[in-house]
Amino acid sequence: MPRPPRRALVGVALVVLLGLGGLGACRDDASEPDDESGAPFTLPVGSPRYDHRAPAWAVGTTLHVGEVTMELDPAPTAFVVTRWGVHYLAEGSLWWSDGGAAERVARVGTDELSLSADGRHLGLLDAARGRQDQFGTHLAVPVVLDARTGEQVLREPAPVEELGDLADLYEDAETGFLGFADDAAYAADPVAGGTLRLPLDGSEPELVRPERALALGGERGTPVRLRETADGRLRVARPREQSTAQGWLSPGSDAVVAAERTTGVWYDAVDGTAHEVETGDRFFYMGGWVDDRTFYGAASARGSALGPSGRTVVVACTLGERRCESVGTEFALPERPQLLFGTGRPAGQ
Numbered sequence: 001m002p003r004p005p006r007r008a009l010v011g012v013a014l015v016v017l018l019g020l021g022g023l024g025a026c027r028d029d030a031s032e033p034d035d036e037s038g039a040p041f042t043l044p045v046g047s048p049r050y051d052h053r054a055p056a057w058a059v060g061t062t063l064h065v066g067e068v069t070m071e072l073d074p075a076p077t078a079f080v081v082t083r084w085g086v087h088y089l090a091e092g093s094l095w096w097s098d099g100g101a102a103e104r105v106a107r108v109g110t111d112e113l114s115l116s117a118d119g120r121h122l123g124l125l126d127a128a129r130g131r132q133d134q135f136g137t138h139l140a141v142p143v144v145l146d147a148r149t150g151e152q153v154l155r156e157p158a159p160v161e162e163l164g165d166l167a168d169l170y171e172d173a174e175t176g177f178l179g180f181a182d183d184a185a186y187a188a189d190p191v192a193g194g195t196l197r198l199p200l201d202g203s204e205p206e207l208v209r210p211e212r213a214l215a216l217g218g219e220r221g222t223p224v225r226l227r228e229t230a231d232g233r234l235r236v237a238r239p240r241e242q243s244t245a246q247g248w249l250s251p252g253s254d255a256v257v258a259a260e261r262t263t264g265v266w267y268d269a270v271d272g273t274a275h276e277v278e279t280g281d282r283f284f285y286m287g288g289w290v291d292d293r294t295f296y297g298a299a300s301a302r303g304s305a306l307g308p309s310g311r312t313v314v315v316a317c318t319l320g321e322r323r324c325e326s327v328g329t330e331f332a333l334p335e336r337p338q339l340l341f342g343t344g345r346p347a348g349q
Contacts, residue, residue, distance in 0.1 A: 044085060059339060109128030135165065140191075154202070181216050233267065248286060252292035263276075279299040311332060
């Protein structure tokens with residue numbers, strides 16, 4: 001999970017994009033909130049021209065949302081697409097654009113974003129604006145913002161008097177914003193004592209078992225354990241059954257796509273029957289789901305466990321149909337850096 005910055009170890013940023021040159025000038029105006037104040041910040045709200053439900057991916061400073069292309073400067077290291085604009089992380093700050101010049105919202109010191117299933121709420125761990133310990137490390141604070149109104153609806157710092165050495169604590173314990181489910185946000189906060197469930201209606205937060213957060217859905221679906229059968233099928237593993245692979249369960253809970261690169265296959269979630277789709281003579285890397293029946297990803301001529309490379313095209317595949325449709329045009333992708341899908345997950349990871 002992403003962790004806040006530490007004195008001796010800089011959080012690993014997912015800077016995995018090919019620089020194509022930023023054409024949009026960024027704006028960093030003097031009216032921005034004081035990053036060190038800890039005061040709530042708000043999101044801009046716009047009216048973008050893209051279809052927010054379309055497949056989205058980034059290569060360097062170029063972000064594609066379906067057929068619409070946006071130039072973002074600085075280049076995103078993680079992003080989410082909403083009907084009110086694109087929110088992304090770069091250089092330790094949260095940025096926003098609805099197609100024009102990128103606007104810096106606030107410094108947050110984190111490297112990953114989460115978006116609720118309905119696309120309404122944006123979640124992150126603010127590691128740049130909370131209280132500081134004696135060594136200057138900020139308390140990491142779970143934050144949720146309403147993308148429609150721009151307002152911050154949840155900011156929940158751990159209720160402790162003494163912070164201790166936060167860098168050491170964050171080094172040893174899982175720390176991060178985990179996602180959304182059941183009208184609540186989930187965060188791993190070792191200062192608060194573990195995994196927190198944070199109701200979006202403002203009710204009292206509660207500590208829950210870490211297992212509650214293991215199956216939080218995201219862009220790619222719900223992470224699940226898979227079991228390969230003797231005849232080569234791949235289905236969702238039953239409770240207490242040993243798994244042989246990892247995968248992503250569709251929003252409709254009827255299909256599974258394996259997490260590893262494939263040549264274009266999805267599986268029936270119940271009986272494990274394989275269904276091939278045509279991605280050409282290419283490897284397929286899962287990107288996400290457009291709806292209950294349509295998934296998308298990168299079809300690449302070359303690649304490894306680290307991600308695609310070479311001639312690459314983003315395709316959308318519908319359950320029950322053999323042919324996948326290209327989204328946009330083919331592009332060349334070197335071995336490094338990599339293609340980036342929504343919520344900061346490089347293809348192949």
